[in-house]
Amino acid sequence: xxxxxxKLENESIFIFRQAYRSIPNIAxxxxxxKDSNVMIWLAFKAFLGKIPFPVVHVDTGKKFKEMxxxxxxxxxxxxxxxxxxxCPSIHKIxxxxxxxxxxxxxxxxxxxxxxxxxxxxxxxxxxxxxxxxTRAKERIFSPRTDSGTWDIKNQPPEFWDQSNFNYPKSVHxxxxxxxxxxxxxxxxxxxxxxIPVVDLYFSKNGKRYRxxxxxxxxxxxxxxxxxxxxxxxxxxxxxxSERSGRTMDHEEENxxxxxxxxxxx
Amino acid sequence: xxxxxxxDVPRIVIVGHVDHGKSSFxxxxxxxxxxxxxxxYSELKKASQKRGNEFEFxxxxxxxxxxxDQGITIDTTRIFFxxxxxxxxxxxxxxxxxxxxxxxxxxxxxDIAILIVDVNEGIKQQTKKHSYLLKLLGFEKVITLxxxxxxxxxxxxxxxNIKSNLETFLSxxxxxxxxxxxxxxxxxxNIVTLSKETEWYKGFSFIQVLDEYKIHENNKSEFIRFPxxxxxxxxxxxxxxxxxxxxxxxxxxxLIFLPSNEIVNVKTLEVWPKAKKEYEVGACIGITLxxxxxxxxxxxxxxxxxxxQLTNRFESRLFWLSKKKISFNKKYLMKINTGEYExxxxxxxxIIDVESLIEKKKTNVEKNDICEVVIHSSELxxxxxxxxxxxxxxxxxxxxxxxxxxxxxxxxxYPDQREYRDNLNQNIIPVNYAVSEIDRSIKxxxxxxxxxxxxxxGAGKSTIAKNVEKRLFQKNINVFSLDGDNLRIGxxxxxxxxxxxxxxxxxxxxxxxxxFTKAGFIVLVSLISPYRSERKKARDIxxxxxxxxxxxxxxxxxxxxxxxxxxxxxxKGEIKNFTGVSSPYEPPEMPNLVINTSKYSIEESVKKxxxxxxxxxxx
Numbered sequence: 001x002x003x004x005x006x007k008l009e010n011e012s013i014f015i016f017r018q019a020y021r022s023i024p025n026i027a028x029x030x031x032x033x034k035d036s037n038v039m040i041w042l043a044f045k046a047f048l049g050k051i052p053f054p055v056v057h058v059d060t061g062k063k064f065k066e067m068x069x070x071x072x073x074x075x076x077x078x079x080x081x082x083x084x085x086x087c088p089s090i091h092k093i094x095x096x097x098x099x100x101x102x103x104x105x106x107x108x109x110x111x112x113x114x115x116x117x118x119x120x121x122x123x124x125x126x127x128x129x130x131x132x133x134t135r136a137k138e139r140i141f142s143p144r145t146d147s148g149t150w151d152i153k154n155q156p157p158e159f160w161d162q163s164n165f166n167y168p169k170s171v172h173x174x175x176x177x178x179x180x181x182x183x184x185x186x187x188x189x190x191x192x193x194x195i196p197v198v199d200l201y202f203s204k205n206g207k208r209y210r211x212x213x214x215x216x217x218x219x220x221x222x223x224x225x226x227x228x229x230x231x232x233x234x235x236x237x238x239x240x241s242e243r244s245g246r247t248m249d250h251e252e253e254n255x256x257x258x259x260x261x262x263x264x265x
Numbered sequence: 266x267x268x269x270x271x272x273d274v275p276r277i278v279i280v281g282h283v284d285h286g287k288s289s290f291x292x293x294x295x296x297x298x299x300x301x302x303x304x305x306y307s308e309l310k311k312a313s314q315k316r317g318n319e320f321e322f323x324x325x326x327x328x329x330x331x332x333x334d335q336g337i338t339i340d341t342t343r344i345f346f347x348x349x350x351x352x353x354x355x356x357x358x359x360x361x362x363x364x365x366x367x368x369x370x371x372x373x374x375x376d377i378a379i380l381i382v383d384v385n386e387g388i389k390q391q392t393k394k395h396s397y398l399l400k401l402l403g404f405e406k407v408i409t410l411x412x413x414x415x416x417x418x419x420x421x422x423x424x425x426n427i428k429s430n431l432e433t434f435l436s437x438x439x440x441x442x443x444x445x446x447x448x449x450x451x452x453x454x455n456i457v458t459l460s461k462e463t464e465w466y467k468g469f470s471f472i473q474v475l476d477e478y479k480i481h482e483n484n485k486s487e488f489i490r491f492p493x494x495x496x497x498x499x500x501x502x503x504x505x506x507x508x509x510x511x512x513x514x515x516x517x518x519x520l521i522f523l524p525s526n527e528i529v530n531v532k533t534l535e536v537w538p539k540a541k542k543e544y545e546v547g548a549c550i551g552i553t554l555x556x557x558x559x560x561x562x563x564x565x566x567x568x569x570x571x572x573x574q575l576t577n578r579f580e581s582r583l584f585w586l587s588k589k590k591i592s593f594n595k596k597y598l599m600k601i602n603t604g605e606y607e608x609x610x611x612x613x614x615x616i617i618d619v620e621s622l623i624e625k626k627k628t629n630v631e632k633n634d635i636c637e638v639v640i641h642s643s644e645l646x647x648x649x650x651x652x653x654x655x656x657x658x659x660x661x662x663x664x665x666x667x668x669x670x671x672x673x674x675x676x677x678x679y680p681d682q683r684e685y686r687d688n689l690n691q692n693i694i695p696v697n698y699a700v701s702e703i704d705r706s707i708k709x710x711x712x713x714x715x716x717x718x719x720x721x722x723g724a725g726k727s728t729i730a731k732n733v734e735k736r737l738f739q740k741n742i743n744v745f746s747l748d749g750d751n752l753r754i755g756x757x758x759x760x761x762x763x764x765x766x767x768x769x770x771x772x773x774x775x776x777x778x779x780x781f782t783k784a785g786f787i788v789l790v791s792l793i794s795p796y797r798s799e800r801k802k803a804r805d806i807x808x809x810x811x812x813x814x815x816x817x818x819x820x821x822x823x824x825x826x827x828x829x830x831x832x833x834x835x836x837k838g839e840i841k842n843f844t845g846v847s848s849p850y851e852p853p854e855m856p857n858l859v860i861n862t863s864k865y866s867i868e869e870s871v872k873k874x875x876x877x878x879x880x881x882x883x884x
Contacts, residue, residue: 004274004352006547013549014494014508021495021562048499048537048551129343136343139370157366157586157668159373159402162600162661164668180354182345241305 005189009042012177014161015140016046019122019175020053022165026122026175027083029111029265030055032067033212034197035126035178038186040078041195042177043124051080056123058085058110060103062214070198085114100217100247101255108264115172124175125265130182131242134257142174143167150261174265183242184235191228202226210242217247275480278356278375280368280399282389285381286412290450291344291355297457298472300346350476365633366586368395369671372402376480380431381410384417384447387427388434390620397438397619397635401582401673403655406441408474415449419462437622444474486511486654488568489520492602495562497551504535504551505560507603510656512568514552515543520566522558523647524575530555563604565647565657573657574809575645578703580614580675583662584635587669591630591638597669599642601660606646608662611707612639638672641703650676678712678881681809705785709743713782713810714882715775716874718791719800719853720816721845722831723823725862725870726791729816732871734789737878743785747778749792762842768799775803782807787882795850812881814874815856820845822863857881 001009019026028043028051030036043051057071075082087110093102115123129136139155141163156164167173178186190197200209207220208231221240225231256264279287296306344355356371372378378399382392399407409431417423424447432442446455447463448471454460456471469477489512497504514520518531534540535551544550554560567573585591591610599608614637616625630636651658651673658674706712718726730746737744752774753760760766771794778788794800804811823845824832835843842848858877860870 007273010508010547010549017494017506017549045537046549048497048504048535050499130345155367155370157661157671158370159671160656160659160661162668162671164663164666166598166663166666168666180343 001192002188005185005192008181008185009045009189011180012039012042013046015175015177016043016124018161018163019124019141019173019177020047022163023122023173023175025118025120026053026124027118027120028053028055028124029126030057030071030080030082031126031212032057032063032071032198033126034186034190034201035128035181037195037197038181038189039124039126039177040080041189041193044078054081054083054118056083056085056111056114058087058107058114060087060107060110060214062103062216064198064200064212064215066198066200067212070196074196083114083118085110088113097258098255101259103214103217104264105259105262108259108262111265112263120172121169122173122175124177126178127176127265128178128181128183128186132256134260138174138176138179139163140176140179141165142176143171144174144263145171149263184232187228187232187235191232201231203230211246213246219247273480274352274354275376275478276354276356276374277377277379277475278372279379279381280372280395281381282383282386282391282395285383285386285389285392286450287381290381290410290412290448290456293450293453294456294471295344295346297453298346298348348472348476353475365394365398365584366668369398369402369584369586372399373671377475377478378404378407379410380407381412382427382431383413384411384423384427385413388431392431393434394619394633396435396440397617398584400438400440401584401635404440406443407435408471408478409435409442409445410471411445411447412450414447414454414463415452419447419454419460421463421465424466443478444468446471446474488512488571488654489514489518489566490568490573490602490649490654490657491520491552491566492604492657493560493562493564493566494549494603496560499535502535502553503557504553505566506535506549506551507566508549509544509546510602511546511654513543513545514550519569521569521572522560523565523567523572524645525559525564527558528569529558563602565602565604567647573647573649573654574676574679574681575647576676576679576681577642577645578611578639578706579646579648579679580637580639581660581672582635582637582675583630583670583672585630585632585670587664587667588632589664589667589669591636591670595664598663599640599646599660600663601646601648601674602657604646606642606644608640608642610638611641614638641707648674648676650674652677679809702783702785709741709785710883711742711787712882713785714787714878715778715782715803715807715811716787716789716814716878717778717794717800717803717811718789718814718816719794719856721818721820721823721850722793722843723826723828724816724818725860725867726793726816728867729860729862729870729874730789730791732867733874733878736871736875737787740879742787744787744789745781746789746791747774747781749774749790749794752777762840762848764796764842767795767842771799771803775806778803779806782810787878793844793850795844795848797851797854800853810882812857812877813853813855814877815853815859816870817852817859817861818863 028039030040087106090103090106093105097105127135127138129138139158141158144150200212202208203223203226206222206224208223208225209218209220212218223234225234279291281287346353346355356375380396382388411424411427428445435442446468447466448455454462455466459470490510491507491514492510493505494507497506514531516531516533519528520531521528532553532555534544535553565573593610596607596609599606613630616627616630616634616636618625619635649658660672661668662670702713718730720726727748734744734746757770757773760770771792774790774792778790781788800813827833831840834840835846844850860873862870
């Protein structure tokens, strides 16, 4: 394994173990995308083959059918303890948000409900700093109030692998083991470890998905990359951003920050 | 697997005073090397125009809405980029004084540090504070960028002037300037390519410097440190997991666990899906042990050759991050390695003004202060000194729900309380002292110590010791002088001057001195102790508080003085085995202090030793 992947892998394992040790009742968010599959793989490494907490799929009901069949196959194969969460209808969401962002905000609500229902104190999410500007500002262990809000201006310090875990019961902690990874790191790791991903990431009729969200608000990009190696080669020269196919990001300048401060991943 | 080194992705932190152009510099750099994605560029161009500016490179990093409106960086940001040679991650740390904790969060994980200074404004408060924090975080060198050269007409003298001031400051705090580059983020001078505007500059462009920069692994210590992160039970296996902080571990490696002091072998390595034969620094692994011993989270497994110290009292350099002032009456939670301990702060030694580097005239530690303190814990904590192992000697302090400080450990002057030597003879079980040594130290307000004066007969050992004893006693120090001659009257009556008996004489004297230290005393031992090997044995009893003082005077001077008339007798052959005459004297190779009594008067010699002792053993 390349030394930078090795370093990232070890950092992530350390974070997983630290979270499991320090936070009672945690769960891993499995969005069925490439990043969350890498997370599951890293959790196998951290806990030596058996993940000691549930994985949660917050289902908007609007994912691609390939994603649902992927889920059903690997729940069994990986012996996961899957919890399915559902999302409220669009009418219950802040109407001031632009349309695609409003649709994405359903997931925030769904997540909030399942956290409350199961009383989770920690949620492991596969966000990365290179995806989007406000995600770049995240902490590895990031506290959220019970309404799920992110206090961007008053984040706790985090250094030398030491974090604060002593929070009131009303707070849950978002745990971000992939924060330091980049898109290409993810693909190189998938290649190196032979981690399965949904076929939608690979080119069909000259197009592929670079990032997977709800079917109605996710667009494919022009690409001829038919397998992991070709994806890696493509990314080495690409000048478009990973989330360019996610319409919600581009509707208004600060929409992503607004979504995230309300509890979106 | 080949060329592993090139595949490392260095993490770069860029620090400096607010508005000296950190974010703009990164934005410019990324733009010039073609790393800005097209859609991001046009998105940001729109955002700049909305605020009535030309393209603002800083917006690229300052993605948060608030930052765009106020034009400052609030939190640390990461930006990924690659040059022809390798990939990098940029960490942009905020320069504003209010956001020191974010600067530390950013800088603590970096491999390369860049300090940026506005040549127009010169060195400012945060320039100095950030440099000082870099040093505390373990950096020994920085790349310095002199920004906004376009605003001073690319003046070489302006550049040299500020460079010389900055380098003077950096050298005072122990940081080297690896490379000094005059740049302009606005115009792009000397960032990717060398600029025509600064033909007087003979160095390289920033990118060239960066690509040539060699990353040194932070932790080069060869001794194993494996802090126990957790214990997993899988089937009938009890697996201890953790990250190797230094050294290498394989099956069969012998480890000592602290604080229990138990020594066991590694039986198997546990890694999913399959373990390699050996793991080294940075690896998160699991191990099983050959014998079942009690191991808990936070314990430290380490090399048996050089384990960490166990101590409950130590000094530290702290950076204070909280709005709440430091308090002596509070219990703080200290997190070091994977352990957590309740500690209290006993004393503030000094608060450092990072601008002048002298002590601040105040007694209260407030937000963003840097200070030296003495910390006390109710439990023994395994820890290394910062100069010995960087990764196992740094910690944070929590006050209930808040991280209030970070610090590094200085235990160079504190005794190791791990009395594993007693385990060597299983039949002698030492009685635990009801009053601990540390309790006594706190009461007497100084540490115990053995001050071992060696030198020829007549060099002045006893005279100096007697006078120093008197002066220290007047200063309320618990001090006692042990004199070779006096000991021979009682305890060592049965010993003569043969090599064997001299050895025994030294052993007994050292053990007596040791007992006195347990009672909290500073013991002055005046003993010719001619052999290096024997003095080393004495030192080994309590090396952490043993100080060897060489009272130097030539044989000629001593025999001329001949206060006791012994040299005259020895020359005539009336005394056998007389050191210097009929028996050898081996001068110390590395004494802690040398006092040459043929150069200094008694008064001067006494003063020297007194000052030395006060420095070494006071809190």
